[in-house]
Amino acid sequence: MKIALIGYGKMGKAIDAIATAKGHEVILKIDHDSQHLLDKEHLGQADVAIEFTTPETAYHNIQKCFEANVPVVSGTTGWLEQLPEVNALCEKGHHAFLHATNFSIGVNIFFEVNKKLAALMAAQPQYNVWMEEIHHTQKKDAPSGTAITLAEQLLASVDRKKGWVNDETQQADMLSIISKRIDPAPGTHTIHYSSPIDDITITHTAHSREGFAAGAVVAAEWLKGKAGVFTMKDVLNL
Numbered sequence: 001m002k003i004a005l006i007g008y009g010k011m012g013k014a015i016d017a018i019a020t021a022k023g024h025e026v027i028l029k030i031d032h033d034s035q036h037l038l039d040k041e042h043l044g045q046a047d048v049a050i051e052f053t054t055p056e057t058a059y060h061n062i063q064k065c066f067e068a069n070v071p072v073v074s075g076t077t078g079w080l081e082q083l084p085e086v087n088a089l090c091e092k093g094h095h096a097f098l099h100a101t102n103f104s105i106g107v108n109i110f111f112e113v114n115k116k117l118a119a120l121m122a123a124q125p126q127y128n129v130w131m132e133e134i135h136h137t138q139k140k141d142a143p144s145g146t147a148i149t150l151a152e153q154l155l156a157s158v159d160r161k162k163g164w165v166n167d168e169t170q171q172a173d174m175l176s177i178i179s180k181r182i183d184p185a186p187g188t189h190t191i192h193y194s195s196p197i198d199d200i201t202i203t204h205t206a207h208s209r210e211g212f213a214a215g216a217v218v219a220a221e222w223l224k225g226k227a228g229v230f231t232m233k234d235v236l237n238l
Helices: 010-021 058-067 080-093 105-121 145-157 210-223 232-236
Strands: 002-006 025-030 048-051 072-074 096-099 128-135 163-165 174-181 188-194 199-205 228-230
Touching (some): 002 010, 010 210, 048 058, 048 210, 058 072, 058 080, 072 210, 080 096, 080 228, 105 145, 105 188, 105 232, 145 174, 145 188, 210 232
Parallel strands (some): 002 048, 048 072, 072 096, 128 174, 163 174
Antiparallel strands (some): 188 199
């Protein structure tokens, strides 16, 4: 499989190493110095593009992939208010698009555990719930995209929380997400349920970027040759 990498930072380099080890060919490595390669002529040679860039550039990059009719896997977070528009463009043009806030297989299983626990705790108002996420200091967005996904899943079941706030304030009707930036943390997400009697805590801790990168390659392999809008739930049949 021929892969175009849009974004060649630490994650892009990790994806490059895993894809190459699996026998794929990375034919494009696009960073801020090679934006001129982001066109139909160059992208069109790829079987799939994998995009990990910035919230400011993600929409443009994905649009360029659609123009080249190349399936695109995107892991950029912090721009998701534009996601419905991108999904509509994908469907209208019969393109292929897969976005995930986290490609780790373990995290996607953790998402399912979070939804199940939230459903069980919905009828237990004696428990206050709050979240904590820890990432490296170079992460640009806070809270993380993964934390927002976890929060939205939780809020869908626990109706005593009306929304989330990114601070340590323990408000009765709001879900507090505490964001910490500590090197060299690849990513830890914890959901706490606390009552006067006991606590229940679930945590996912990443040990390296390898799990995220490997999942992105698996997603790209799965997306090749398809059309439509997909998520990691489709890839993993969750």
